Amino acid sequence: MNNYKLTIQYDGARYKGWQRLGNNDNTIQGKIENVLTELAGEKIEIIGSSRTDAGVHAYEQIANFKMKKNSTEEEVMQYLNRYLPNDISVVDVTLEHERFHARYNAKDKTYVYKIWNEQYPHPFMRKYSMHVEEKLDIEKMRQASQYFLGKHDFTSFSNAKSKKKSMVREIYSLEINENEGFIEIRIRGNGFLYNMVRKIVGTLIEVGLGEKDAATIPSIIESKERIQTGRMADAQGLYLEKVGF
Template structure:
């Protein structure tokens, strides 16, 4: 059995997320599986590292799949890129040991959220960033970031659809950079719950606009009450940037 690792980029704007949904093919996983299945003439299932939400993009999603056929990396890459939609691209294919598992072997994931923080819109980035007209206070937002660092129960910052046995995750770092009208919020952790990054960003936006105090965050975390988090940042601003193994 041959095991192959894929590095994938995609514009998630028109898809229902990464994960295949029953017979609905309008997912990233579904599109790739269909092409792979055509390539080898039988049903192929792929394992993705991160189940990005509907509308979320990826710069370097990782997945793997196993087949009996001994195909070259170039053959697989060329076939996939020939038949996949143009908003999904396979940037690299690698033959890996049979024990490699895209989800279980990952050690850390990094997401970056992009905010366009000017009065006017940005027509070239409207699909890939959230537009906020009001100037956000960077110092307040950076202070708020510190309360998320470390290991916490993130139930309050998850969606009710999250079915994980444990809601505890560890955030390694949150960095905020402002440049040329853009604010980039980079979040790195050992894993994320459904909607977790977008709710963290939404809370940081509220802090930056003066609607919420940074000191509220420990109380919200302790409450484990989803109703305490009201702002969900738009999906289009979120990008899966990097996965560490």
């Protein structure tokens, strides 16, 4: 069995997220599996590093799959790019040792959230960022961001359904930068719960607008009550940027 690693870029706007739900649903995993099953002549399942939510984009999602057929890396890449819709792109394919696993071996994930913070809309990025017209106070957002660092139970910053699994995640870094009218929030951690990045970003926006005080964040985390958290940032501004191994 050959074990292939895929590096995938996608515009998530049209999809119900990464994870396949049924057999013919509109998910990124489903689209890729359908094409690979055609190539392989056998049912192929792929393992993704990160389950991006509906509407979320990826600059660099990693996935792997096993196949009996001996296709070269180049053949797999060409076949996928030929038959996938053009909002999903395979930018690299490599053969890995048989034990490589895109999810278990992933050590950290970096997401970036883009906010367009000008009065006027951005014609080219209007579907790829969140538009906040009122000027955000970045210094306040940076102060608030410090409270998320480290290991916490993030129940109050998630819409995860399961209560059996651990809600503890560790955030390694959270940086906020301005770049030509955009505010980019870059967050790296060992993993993220369902909707967690968008809820953290939404809270940082509330702080930046002066609607919420940064100092209240520790008690929101400690409460483990979802009702305490405020807005959730739009999916269209969020990108999976990198998976570390």
